[in-house]
Structure formats: C-alpha cells, structure tokens
Amino acid sequence: MAAEDDQRDGAPARPSTGRALLWTAASVPLPGLAHLRMRRRVAGTVILGLYLSMVLGLAAWGWWLVASETGTMTLVATMALQSRWLLSAMGLVFGVAVLWLTVIVHSWVITRPAGASRGSRVLGAAMVLLLCLTVATPSALALHGGYTAYQTLNNVFQAEEDPLHPPHDEADPWNGQERVNVLLLGSDSADNRYGVRTDSMMIASMDTSTGDTVLVGLPRNLENARFPEGSALAERYPEPYGFDMMLNELYQVVAEEPEALAFRPSASDPSADTLKKVIAHNVGLExxxxxxxxxxxxxxLIDAIGGVEVLIEEPIPYGVHGGVLEPGLRRLNGHDALWYGRSRTNSDDYGRMGRQGCLLKYVAEQVEPTTVLTSYRKLAGATERTLSTDIPQAKVPAFVELADMVTDKGEMSTLQLSPPQVSTADPDWEEVRKLVDEAIAGEEAGDGAPTDEASGSPSPGASDEPSGPAGEETGDDGLTEWQEYTGLDEERPDEPGRQVGEDPTALEALCP
Known part of the structure; x- marks a missing residue:
C-alpha cells in the first residue's frame, strides 16, 4: 500500500533496507543525494548546493593560506589565538554539524521501507547512528580543541591591555617600535624551599622588521640592584648599598609585601611586574x-612538543642521585631538558646560563607550527599550568608572527652580564647599560665580525688581530680573556653557550 501511495504521489518506490542504508550512507560525503534519489529536487538541490559551496569556500581559503607570504601554519596559529576567530569557528562547526546530522537522519527517514521487520528497523537505526558518529566525532573533537584554545587564551593572556601602553593597532601592532623587549623568567619553587626564586632571567630584544634577536642574560646572583628614585623599594633599600640580596630573590621579597613594595599592586602578578621594571631600570632598556x-x-612543555634534539659534547651530571646526560646527539625529553638547562654540578651559574640560551635556540629552531597544532591539548594544559605573562590577548597574533620571523629569518646572539665582563658582587650599572646599548646598536647596524658557521670562528680576513677560539681576542701576553680571568690553561670555557668578552656572540658560534 505504501508503495502504491508513493507512486500516486509521483515519488519512486522506496528501496529495500539495504539500499536505503546505502543511499543514507551516500549522504555523508554528499548530503542531499538521497533527497534527489527520492525526487525531492528542491530540498536535494539546496542541500547539495550549500555543501558544495562550503567545500569550494574552504578550498579557496586553503589556497589563500598557501599563497600567503606569512605562511600557512603561522596564519592558522594566528587565527587560533584570537577569541573572535575561535568563537566564530566553533559556532560554524556546531551549526554545520547539526545540519549535517539532520540531513543524514532525514535521508534515512525518506528512504527506509515501510512495514520492515523489527530486526530491520533496529539494524537500520544502528547503522544510521554509526553514520552520524562519523560526523559527530570529528566535530566534537574540533569543538573541544576550540574550547581548549579559548580557555587557555583567556586564562594565560591578559584580556585587557595595560593602560600604560598605547592602544593596540592591528595595522601597526608595535606602534612604530623598531624593537620589542620581553623579559623571560624561569621560576624555581619546590616543597623543600621557601618561596619563588627567578633563577633564570633573560631579556629577548627582537627587531620587529628583521627578527634579529639579542638575548641579554642576567645572572641570578647579581647584587646591589638599584631602584627608581621615589619608589618604595628605593626607600627600603637606599643607595649606596641598594638591594642587599641577590636579584633572583627580589620576586619573593615583593610577593611578601605587594601592597607596600610593588610598583603596581593591582597588576596580575605584582612581583613579576616589579621585577620587569627594576631590570629595565638597571639595564637601561624599555x-x-x-x-x-x-x-x-x-x-x-618540552614533553608536549615531543622533546628537543641537543648535541651534548661533554657529560653533564645532575641531581643528587648521580644522573648524567651522556654525550652525543640526543633527543631530550622534558626531564632531561630541564636538567640540561638547570644543572650546576661541575659547572656554575654562568655555564648554566649559556645552556639555557642554547636550549631556547634549539626549541625555536625545532618546534614547527604543525607540532603545536597537533599537540595542542598537551601544550595547552602545560601552558595553562606553568606560564604567566602580561602580554595582552590582542598582541598574541603579532607575537606569533614575530616569533616565526625570528625562527625563519632572524639571527640570535647573546650577551651575558656575567664575569669577567660584569662583577656580579658589585656591578657597575653604568657599564652594564653601555654593554647592553652597544650590543643592541651593533646588532642593528650589522657590524659584527662575520663568523664561520661551522666553527664559530671569525672568517679569514675579518680581523688582523690575533684571536682565540670563537673569536676571543688574545692580549699582548698571548692569553685569552678567559685564561686571564680564571688563571686556567684552557683557552675558553668548555661549556656550550658560555660567553667570554664584552661583545655579544652569535648563538650559532656558542651552541654545538
């Protein structure tokens, strides 16, 4: 009877259960096909037309990404780090998924045979559910990924811009600045010690047009830090003696009395904000x-990106249990990478600083945007747990593009404010400012001596003066600055990244 009714209505007879399931399955890759089969031409044409338009639109967008000078994955990462793009994408995915699932179910409704046995109906419903899952599962994963990114973006980066900074301009995110300076801090806290110490302090000064970067390393044991006149810290620790503790202790000192000592107690992290401004005051950088x-x-974080490859030339002992990072080209997991940049066994603070600079270089070179996107769940979780910053959300896409420029085009060099160039017990801050100014001015002018990339030594003809390894000049007595400073026979330190001399050195020359 149902078949006769279909014929009287001008519709074809409904197919068998097996064929109905095939037509329904065909609606997964080509929505609307089952509607056309059942001569529901208007509905089928509209559904199929919208679907093909969406596919063409995605193809055009993909072509635009590939043709973009910025780079496909960089653009995707940039969009993924903007709230409006994330919310728009999540809304689009949800809407398309609901419509797609509706079309699949309706395709079964209009093709299933009437009067089928109960077993056939159960089988059909189960198969349609499986077909729906082929669309619902990736859609759910995409929505979860979008929500994870959105949550991380809002929990890590500041929603509002610093009122002390100019308003964000997407056309000129750096407000005409030739360089942008970011203080990179590594905090060290544990159950067996009190408070938080910033044992790793490094300023990344990046050229916004070329990506060339100077890493200015500050030893944790710098003493006698000075504070801006009129500040609560300057009154608490007046000159000439100034701060009577090491620089890495300032964060905790402010954390204990933020209302009394912080420059801005209302900042998201008053201690980090104050440390940033104190270091800026001492080195003469904004x-x-x-x-x-x-x-x-x-x-x-290192585990989330799959580890980092490092060439270890000498054994690096670490920890209290006799662990050793053996020589060779190795891919370090998070535990080993942590100790590569942290160990001071048979070493010192300054050798550790050098390895930290090298580790930053290795990560920048090896981490691809595709790795970040495919590991976003682990990376987002680790980032949310461990990273704090005052970078506003509006600036994040610009930082992604700048980081890409640093990795692909820029050159990285390091200036360590450590002995012998700086006395950590009684630093000459005027001399420190001069060293930093000269390092950045020399990098901007590009007047550093050319180096051989393989050895890090000056190229032939670069200088008529005798020099030691890695471009280290020798004095009239034939001794290198390292030999004069240490009294040792070695011409230079054997640890990677350890700088000697007042001039910044390319990380290519210092890191194996």
Whole structure:
C-alpha cells in the first residue's frame, strides 16, 4: 500500500533496507543525494548546493593560506589565538554539524521501507547512528580543541591591555617600535624551599622588521640592584648599598609585601611586574612585557612538543642521585631538558646560563607550527599550568608572527652580564647599560665580525688581530680573556653557550 501511495504521489518506490542504508550512507560525503534519489529536487538541490559551496569556500581559503607570504601554519596559529576567530569557528562547526546530522537522519527517514521487520528497523537505526558518529566525532573533537584554545587564551593572556601602553593597532601592532623587549623568567619553587626564586632571567630584544634577536642574560646572583628614585623599594633599600640580596630573590621579597613594595599592586602578578621594571631600570632598556615559566612545568612543555634534539659534547651530571646526560646527539625529553638547562654540578651559574640560551635556540629552531597544532591539548594544559605573562590577548597574533620571523629569518646572539665582563658582587650599572646599548646598536647596524658557521670562528680576513677560539681576542701576553680571568690553561670555557668578552656572540658560534 505504501508503495502504491508513493507512486500516486509521483515519488519512486522506496528501496529495500539495504539500499536505503546505502543511499543514507551516500549522504555523508554528499548530503542531499538521497533527497534527489527520492525526487525531492528542491530540498536535494539546496542541500547539495550549500555543501558544495562550503567545500569550494574552504578550498579557496586553503589556497589563500598557501599563497600567503606569512605562511600557512603561522596564519592558522594566528587565527587560533584570537577569541573572535575561535568563537566564530566553533559556532560554524556546531551549526554545520547539526545540519549535517539532520540531513543524514532525514535521508534515512525518506528512504527506509515501510512495514520492515523489527530486526530491520533496529539494524537500520544502528547503522544510521554509526553514520552520524562519523560526523559527530570529528566535530566534537574540533569543538573541544576550540574550547581548549579559548580557555587557555583567556586564562594565560591578559584580556585587557595595560593602560600604560598605547592602544593596540592591528595595522601597526608595535606602534612604530623598531624593537620589542620581553623579559623571560624561569621560576624555581619546590616543597623543600621557601618561596619563588627567578633563577633564570633573560631579556629577548627582537627587531620587529628583521627578527634579529639579542638575548641579554642576567645572572641570578647579581647584587646591589638599584631602584627608581621615589619608589618604595628605593626607600627600603637606599643607595649606596641598594638591594642587599641577590636579584633572583627580589620576586619573593615583593610577593611578601605587594601592597607596600610593588610598583603596581593591582597588576596580575605584582612581583613579576616589579621585577620587569627594576631590570629595565638597571639595564637601561624599555621592557614591554614579561613571560614567566615554572621550571618544573617547563618539563611538561618540552614533553608536549615531543622533546628537543641537543648535541651534548661533554657529560653533564645532575641531581643528587648521580644522573648524567651522556654525550652525543640526543633527543631530550622534558626531564632531561630541564636538567640540561638547570644543572650546576661541575659547572656554575654562568655555564648554566649559556645552556639555557642554547636550549631556547634549539626549541625555536625545532618546534614547527604543525607540532603545536597537533599537540595542542598537551601544550595547552602545560601552558595553562606553568606560564604567566602580561602580554595582552590582542598582541598574541603579532607575537606569533614575530616569533616565526625570528625562527625563519632572524639571527640570535647573546650577551651575558656575567664575569669577567660584569662583577656580579658589585656591578657597575653604568657599564652594564653601555654593554647592553652597544650590543643592541651593533646588532642593528650589522657590524659584527662575520663568523664561520661551522666553527664559530671569525672568517679569514675579518680581523688582523690575533684571536682565540670563537673569536676571543688574545692580549699582548698571548692569553685569552678567559685564561686571564680564571688563571686556567684552557683557552675558553668548555661549556656550550658560555660567553667570554664584552661583545655579544652569535648563538650559532656558542651552541654545538
């Protein structure tokens, strides 16, 4: 009877259960096909037309990404780090998924045979459910990924811009600045010690047009830090003696009395904000932002990106249990990478600083945007647990593009404010400012001596003066600056990244 009714209505007879399931399955890759089969031409044409339009639109967008000078994955990462794009994408995915599932179910409704046995109906319903899952599962994963990124973006980065900074301009995110300076902090806290210490402090000064970067390393044991006149810290620790503790202790000192000592008690992290401004005051740079990573959480970040490859030339002992990082080209997991940048066994603070600079270089070179996107769940979780920063959300896409430029085009060099160029017990801050100014001015002018990339030594003809390894000049007595400073026979330190001399050195020359 149902077949006769279909014929009287001008519709074809309904197919068998097996064929109905095939037509329904065909509606997964080509929505609307079952409607056309049942001569529901208007509905089928509209559904199929919308679907094909969406596919063409996605193809055009993909072509635009590939043709873009910025780079496909960089653009995708940039969009993924903007709330409006994330919310729009999540809304689009949800809407398309609901419509798609509706079309699949309706395709079964209009094709299933009337009067089928109960077993056939149960089988059909089960198969339609499986077909729906082929669309619902990836859609749910995409929505979860979008929500994870959105949550991380809002929990890590500041929703509002610093009122002390100019309003964000997407056309000119750096407001005409030739360089942007970011303080990178590694905090060290543990159950067996009191408070938080910033044992790793490094300023990344990046050229916004070329990506060339100077890493200015500050030893944790710098003493006698000075404070801006009129500040609560300057009154608490007046000159000439100034701060009577090491620089890495300032964060905790402010954390204990933020209302009394912080420059801005209302900041999201008054201690980090104050440390940023104190370091800026001492080195003579305008530092716009800070980013602080917990050292133990750093391990999770490295694990999230699949480890980092490092060439270890000499054994690096670490820890109290006799662990050793053996020589060779190795891919370090989070635990080993943490100790590569943290160990001081048979070493010192300054050798550790050098390895930290090298580790930053290795991560920048090896981490691809595709790795970040495919590991976003682990990375987002680790980032949310361990990273704190005052970078506003509006600036994040610009930082992604700048980071891509640093990795692909820029050159990285390091200036360590450590002995012999700086006395950590009684630093000459005027001399420190001069060193930093000259390092950045020399990098901007590009007047550094050319180096051989393989050895890090000056190219032939670069200088008529005798020099030691890695471009280290020798004095009239034939001794290198390292030999004069240490009294040792070695011409230079054997640890990677350890700088000697007042000039910044390319990380290519220092890191194996």
């Amino acid at each position: 530092i716009g932002y800070y980013a602080m990573v917990d050292m133990m959480g750093f391990r999770d």
